[in-house]
Structures are given as C-alpha cells and as structure tokens.
Amino acid sequence: MTITDDYLPVPVPESLTATYLVPTSGEPPLTPAEAVAALGDRLAAPVRDLATQMIDSPLLTVDTRPVVDFPHLPPDLLAAFGATGEQLARLAAASHLVVVDASYRPGWPPAHEWAARAVAAALAESLDADLIDVFALQILSPAVALRSLPDADGRVRLVDWLLVPYSSDADGLWFTTKGLRRFGLLELQAEGVPPHLTRAWGAVMTGVARRILRTWTEELTATEPPAFAQLPIRATVSGHDIAVAYGNPDQHDGGRPATLRLELDPAPDPDADSFLSLRPPAGHTGPPGRYFAAVCATLFGATGSDVRYTRPADAMATAIATARDRLPDIRDRFLADELPADAQLVVKYALPSDDGPEYVWATVTSWLDPDRILGSGANDATTDPAVRMGCPVMVNTDDVVDWAVLDGTGVVEGGWTQAVLDAG
Structure with a gap:
C-alpha cells in the first residue's frame, strides 16, 4: 500500500463480532433454524439464506444462560437509548438470556450483524420477547429489528445501525458516531459544533458516515482483508449521501456537496477508542463552528438551522x-x-x-x-x-x-x- 498525504491509513481488524441477547424465562420453543424459517417472507431472501448458512457453521452460536452469569445491564442507560418502561420491566423479570454471537471478517455484507440480528429477532418473536443489541445497548422489538435488516435488494438504512450522540463542552457541542465499529471502522467525531445546528449536524455526520463506510468496504473487497485501508483526507458529503443513509434515495435536491477534512486521532490510552475527526479544510481561519455552519448552509440552505418561522396553529x-x-x-x-x-x-x-x-x-x-x-x-x-x-x-x-x-x-x-x- 502506498502512503500519501492525500490518504489516511486506517487499521483493519482481523474479524468482527456481533452479540444480541433475548431476555426470557425459559428455553426457546424453536431451534434457531426453525425460528428463522417461521418468519417466512418477513425476512428477505438474502438475509434468510445468510442466517441459515451461518447457523449451520461455527461462525454463529446460540446459547441460553442464567441472567446472573452476565454483567448488570444498567436500566438508566438502556432508557437513555430508547428502552420503554415495559421493555425494562420484561428484562428485570427475565431469569435467562439467549445469547446470539456471530463473527465474520470486515467487509460487505456485514454478515455477522445481519445474521445475528435476524436470528435474535426470530427467537425473540418465538418467545414473545425483546432483543438487546449489545453494541448499542438498545432494546429492540422483533418488528423493529426485522425492519432494519436488508430488503430483497440488499438495501438498508444506515440510521438503523448508527447512533449520533452529542454532549456540550466549552466550545459548543461534541458529536460522535456509535455504529461504525460494527463494520470495523473507527467512529467519527466533530468538536465545536454550534448548538443551533444540532439536528442538521447529526444528519451531516450520518451522511459522512455513509460516504466513508462505502469507501471503506470498497477497500476490503479482496479475499483477504489488508492490514490497513486508505481513506481520503478530503471527506465529501452530499445531500444524496444523507438521503440514502436515511432510506430516502429519491428525496434529495442534487445540490452542491460539502467538504470536510478527516484526521486520525489515536487514543492516548490503549483501552480507549480512537476517532476519525471531522475538521475544516486546511487553511480555514476562524472557529470550526463557523465552517460547520457553512457546511449545513451548503447542504440544507435555511433549513439547516433550528431557527424556525411559524404561525401559531x-x-x-x-x-x-x-x-x-x-x-x-x-x-x-x-x-x-x-x-x-x-x-x-x-x-x-x-x-x-x-x-x-x-x-x-x-x-x-x-x-x-x-x-x-x-x-x-x-x-x-x-x-x-x-x-x-x-x-x-x-x-x-x-x-x-x-x-x-x-x-x-x-x-x-x-x-x-x-x-x-x-x-x-
């Protein structure tokens, strides 16, 4: 691999693992293969075939264990990521957890995630239960989990697999993504985002994630993944990227794209996460927030701001x-x-x-x-x-x-x- 100033060499993990839990008070009434088959056409053929193949291989395992064998799942954190009171009550009443683990190499499709989520959703439906995405710490209903899986043409909405949390700091808002590590990629971050761009910048982060993920998976098409993949330092995002990430590929105006600079920020602590940081292009003067505002204006126009005009209906x-x-x-x-x-x-x-x-x-x-x-x-x-x-x-x-x-x-x-x- 040739290293140039125009690309970032990003390490590629050897394998990836997805883990889902199904809270229950007994053994599933169906085997994993039977539960997947019972979904019928609610599961698109490509995912059904993938899950069936994984079930019959050592790449996917299903095991039922007592709840006490697992670390405590904090209900306040689960609630922060969308769990309802009813879901938390069902989790608290469960005596066992069905554990679905799947592993696969980085690349596309992310077979470990699709197969594990499909099997967990199928088992949860057979138990009239929920499933827990351990990576995102989200409790999902079987219906929501099934809707997030690829359709017959293999299409998914990235927003079903990616969270964009943010927090306040002295310079504005700190945005990160949570979901790119599912695909072996480092998460994104952006610092100094103006608070009035909260919703617009979340969409920008999602669109950039979609563009970078596409480049990443194209780099991993070889039979044996490379030790490093190259990502362009100039991260371009368009309205189309955002529309596709949200599952609306036909709803974009074809406007001008915006450009951001991608930097690798390795964590000083080996146990902490490294990030790919989004920053203004080299040579930009002034605070990053002003450039981020210009990016939103380019992509969304006036609607990029949370400032609204309205008549009180x-x-x-x-x-x-x-x-x-x-x-x-x-x-x-x-x-x-x-x-x-x-x-x-x-x-x-x-x-x-x-x-x-x-x-x-x-x-x-x-x-x-x-x-x-x-x-x-x-x-x-x-x-x-x-x-x-x-x-x-x-x-x-x-x-x-x-x-x-x-x-x-x-x-x-x-x-x-x-x-x-x-x-x-």
Whole structure:
C-alpha cells in the first residue's frame, strides 16, 4: 500500500463480532433454524439464506444462560437509548438470556450483524420477547429489528445501525458516531459544533458516515482483508449521501456537496477508542463552528438551522402554552441547581421582524429576576445582527415560547414547540 498525504491509513481488524441477547424465562420453543424459517417472507431472501448458512457453521452460536452469569445491564442507560418502561420491566423479570454471537471478517455484507440480528429477532418473536443489541445497548422489538435488516435488494438504512450522540463542552457541542465499529471502522467525531445546528449536524455526520463506510468496504473487497485501508483526507458529503443513509434515495435536491477534512486521532490510552475527526479544510481561519455552519448552509440552505418561522396553529399554540405554564417551575429548579448533572437549560424566544417573529434559542446563565433571563446566544439570528452565537443576550420572560433541558443525549425535558415542528 502506498502512503500519501492525500490518504489516511486506517487499521483493519482481523474479524468482527456481533452479540444480541433475548431476555426470557425459559428455553426457546424453536431451534434457531426453525425460528428463522417461521418468519417466512418477513425476512428477505438474502438475509434468510445468510442466517441459515451461518447457523449451520461455527461462525454463529446460540446459547441460553442464567441472567446472573452476565454483567448488570444498567436500566438508566438502556432508557437513555430508547428502552420503554415495559421493555425494562420484561428484562428485570427475565431469569435467562439467549445469547446470539456471530463473527465474520470486515467487509460487505456485514454478515455477522445481519445474521445475528435476524436470528435474535426470530427467537425473540418465538418467545414473545425483546432483543438487546449489545453494541448499542438498545432494546429492540422483533418488528423493529426485522425492519432494519436488508430488503430483497440488499438495501438498508444506515440510521438503523448508527447512533449520533452529542454532549456540550466549552466550545459548543461534541458529536460522535456509535455504529461504525460494527463494520470495523473507527467512529467519527466533530468538536465545536454550534448548538443551533444540532439536528442538521447529526444528519451531516450520518451522511459522512455513509460516504466513508462505502469507501471503506470498497477497500476490503479482496479475499483477504489488508492490514490497513486508505481513506481520503478530503471527506465529501452530499445531500444524496444523507438521503440514502436515511432510506430516502429519491428525496434529495442534487445540490452542491460539502467538504470536510478527516484526521486520525489515536487514543492516548490503549483501552480507549480512537476517532476519525471531522475538521475544516486546511487553511480555514476562524472557529470550526463557523465552517460547520457553512457546511449545513451548503447542504440544507435555511433549513439547516433550528431557527424556525411559524404561525401559531392549534398544535403550536398548545405547545407554547404548555412551555409557558411550566416556566416558573423550571426557573425554580434552575436556581436551586436541581437540573441533571452536566445538563443545560435553553430557552426559545421571539424576535420581531417584518415577516413575523423569528424564534431563536439562548443558553440560560442567570435568571435571578423572574422577568429577565441572562444568557448567551445559541445561534445567529437572521433578522437581528446583534444576536450572535456565544454573545450575551437578555431575554424578556414574556417573549419566551419554549424551553428545554439538554444533556449529552439531547433533549431530556421540554422542547414542545420543536416536537410540533418535527412532526411536520
């Protein structure tokens, strides 16, 4: 392999393993092969054939063990990744876990993941139970797991296999991916992302992951995977990449792509994870956040921002009323330092403009006066050049239309108006 300044040599693992658990109180009524066969056409033929072949080989094992033989699965963490109360209750009541393990070499298709998830979903359905994706620490219903598997043409939605968590730091938001290691690739990270780009940047990360994953698997087409694969330092992402990653290949406008720089950030601790970092291109001046904002503007235009214009329809009016009704309580909790650790309180307020109010967000830093909130801008306003991200702002409480408590996983409380917007 030729090493050049245009490519990053990324190590390729020799093999990959997928593990799924099925909580139960007894042995499965069907064998793995019988459970897969019972799914019928709910499992596309390519996946059914792959799972059947893996079941008949030493590459996939199924074993039932007592729950006490396993490390404790933290319910709060499972809940943070989407587990419902009913799912957690079923897990707590289980006496045994059916363990599905599969191994395969890196490349495409990821046979270990597809086969293990298919078998676990089939066994879970036969037990009227859930399955746990150990890699992502997610509890899935059999129906959700089956929908994530490839269709008859081998197509999958990357968002069903990839999480994009984020957390706050002094320079903005720190985004990472969780899912690329399923395919043997290092996870992505980006630091200093402006808070108002939360949803847009999550889509950008997903699109970049899709582009890099495609390059990665193309590098691994040989019978014997190389020790290193080369990834281009210039990471290009387009609207098409994002649309395909979300399972909507026909819903993109064919607009201009955006370019980011890819850097290898090896972990100083051998037990910690290394990352592929997304940064502005060489020669860019100014904070990374401004370039990230330009990337979102290139890919999404005005919709790349969480700044929205809206007229208060019934659902929106109800959301605003709910948020305003709970303002006194959230202020009391903020002043009493009763918010979750490492969480931040943000408020959404109205700025007047000729086209109607522009709604922007601010991070609350002080709220001693019940009528006035001191904070810092969470995004640049379009209509008021004085309202800029990171700059001090004073907000009249009467202008607040929503609030939210954010932690490393996203919105943990509030955000009613955003929920209405997200619902279309």
